[in-house]
Amino acid sequence: MEIEIATIGGYEAVGRQMTAVRAGNDVVIFDMGLNLSKVLIHDNVETERMHSLDLIDMGAIPDDRVMSELEGDVKAIVPTHGHLDHIGAISKLAHRYDAPIVATPYTIELVKGQLEGEQKFGVDNDLVTMSGGESMEIGDGVELEFVHVTHSIIDAINPVLHTPEGAIVYGLDKRIDHDPVLEDPFDMKRFREIGREGEGVLCYIEDTTNAVKKGRTPSESIARHHLRDTLKSMEDYTGGIVATTFSSHISRVSSLVEFAKEIGRQPILLGRSMEHYSGAAERMGYVDFPDNLGMFGHRKSVDRAFKRIMNEGKGNFLPIVTGHQGEPRAMLTRMGRGETPFELEDGDKVIFSARIIPEPTNEGQRYQAEQLLQMQGARIYDEIHVSGHLSQEGHYQMLDALQPQNVIPAHQSMEGYAPYVELAEGMGYDVGRDLHVTRNGNRIQLVE
Numbered sequence: 001m002e003i004e005i006a007t008i009g010g011y012e013a014v015g016r017q018m019t020a021v022r023a024g025n026d027v028v029i030f031d032m033g034l035n036l037s038k039v040l041i042h043d044n045v046e047t048e049r050m051h052s053l054d055l056i057d058m059g060a061i062p063d064d065r066v067m068s069e070l071e072g073d074v075k076a077i078v079p080t081h082g083h084l085d086h087i088g089a090i091s092k093l094a095h096r097y098d099a100p101i102v103a104t105p106y107t108i109e110l111v112k113g114q115l116e117g118e119q120k121f122g123v124d125n126d127l128v129t130m131s132g133g134e135s136m137e138i139g140d141g142v143e144l145e146f147v148h149v150t151h152s153i154i155d156a157i158n159p160v161l162h163t164p165e166g167a168i169v170y171g172l173d174k175r176i177d178h179d180p181v182l183e184d185p186f187d188m189k190r191f192r193e194i195g196r197e198g199e200g201v202l203c204y205i206e207d208t209t210n211a212v213k214k215g216r217t218p219s220e221s222i223a224r225h226h227l228r229d230t231l232k233s234m235e236d237y238t239g240g241i242v243a244t245t246f247s248s249h250i251s252r253v254s255s256l257v258e259f260a261k262e263i264g265r266q267p268i269l270l271g272r273s274m275e276h277y278s279g280a281a282e283r284m285g286y287v288d289f290p291d292n293l294g295m296f297g298h299r300k301s302v303d304r305a306f307k308r309i310m311n312e313g314k315g316n317f318l319p320i321v322t323g324h325q326g327e328p329r330a331m332l333t334r335m336g337r338g339e340t341p342f343e344l345e346d347g348d349k350v351i352f353s354a355r356i357i358p359e360p361t362n363e364g365q366r367y368q369a370e371q372l373l374q375m376q377g378a379r380i381y382d383e384i385h386v387s388g389h390l391s392q393e394g395h396y397q398m399l400d401a402l403q404p405q406n407v408i409p410a411h412q413s414m415e416g417y418a419p420y421v422e423l424a425e426g427m428g429y430d431v432g433r434d435l436h437v438t439r440n441g442n443r444i445q446l447v448e
Helices: 036-040 052-058 064-069 090-096 105-117 188-196 220-232 250-262 272-283 299-312 331-336 360-375 392-402 415-426
Strands: 003-009 018-023 026-030 073-078 101-103 127-129 135-139 142-148 157-163 166-171 201-207 241-245 266-270 294-296 317-321 349-353 379-381 406-410 442-447
Touching: 003 064, 003 201, 003 406, 018 064, 018 157, 018 166, 026 135, 026 157, 036 360, 052 090, 064 442, 073 135, 073 142, 090 105, 101 105, 105 127, 105 272, 142 188, 166 188, 188 392, 201 392, 201 442, 220 250, 220 349, 241 250, 241 331, 250 266, 250 272, 250 317, 266 272, 266 299, 272 294, 294 299, 299 317, 317 331, 331 360, 360 379, 392 415, 406 415
Parallel strands: 026 073, 073 101, 101 127, 166 201, 201 406, 241 317, 241 349, 266 294, 266 317, 349 379
Antiparallel strands: 003 018, 003 442, 018 026, 135 142, 142 157, 157 166
């Protein structure tokens, strides 16, 4: 069976992920993502109203024209998890393909939100849910399997395409977490089995975001302990404490909510994306928030919540807000600019339970936001966080478990691939032979 891989997006920079695998006449697309930084550098851009071609020209979504060169029919569109760099282009591109969108239940819920907000295209692809540990037939002798992984968002999977020539493992995005906060541990047992079944693993496509970092990525339970210790250190402080994290990081948000109660404060979730992700997780039973948890997304309701906090005393509340990357329109940045009723004072605490995404736009915006907060006297508590991506020892473990015949690094810049290439070469792979460093828009023929 002919096996071909089209590396469409995410192979020259982090963001706008998209990969297609052709097995015979059957094609499966993995991810359709957005590069948000390409949008944020423009003022007042509303992607919902924009044409896909304009977004492609902007570098915000994948240029999928290479798909016309693949001889086969798209049988499924498979987003691995609900981050925008993996689902943010579905509303712009999915309608071009007569294929269902297949994802885990929480990811499907977030995809629905993307489709409901779309104002340019009508997307009527079927939405099919499948959980980690389940499989479905895709075509003649081709099967799609979901393997549960842990990441900085719940309900993430690595899809595996089983073909007569061996398995294609699409490894974006994950960390190996044996002690997660809200969900099952990483399914390393299944990856080891796949590496030794049938023809083994023909190709492994891997997220190399943190390949430069030595050691292993710690568990979310470590971040939870660090966060609890930090908040406990503020238990006697009577002024304002504000926390920010990734809105999609439901495990982290749930820890913040829990620890707010422990130090005698009422948690309130503020910001559109905070309400979107946490509201979906609560509706679907992934998290059990207190009945009186406030959750507000619209500007007016957020400002009413801030007025209540000021009227009843900042020492009684823990606002958990958007803006961990310094996004100009997010809650925390507005607070730093003095555009909300919440008044920061000398000594007030701001907890960043997140790291800066290593990208110039984010770094600049985050720096500016921190400066604004510090000018008002805020004390910054930074990097109370663990990454959602594998470090070097995690990469070694995955290559050792899967023993793939071919490896394709992804989710990085050309410069960023270097540490992963060195690691893979140390395990016997050679660039140009079985280690394929590629660019967006290329095709790799694995079996002719």
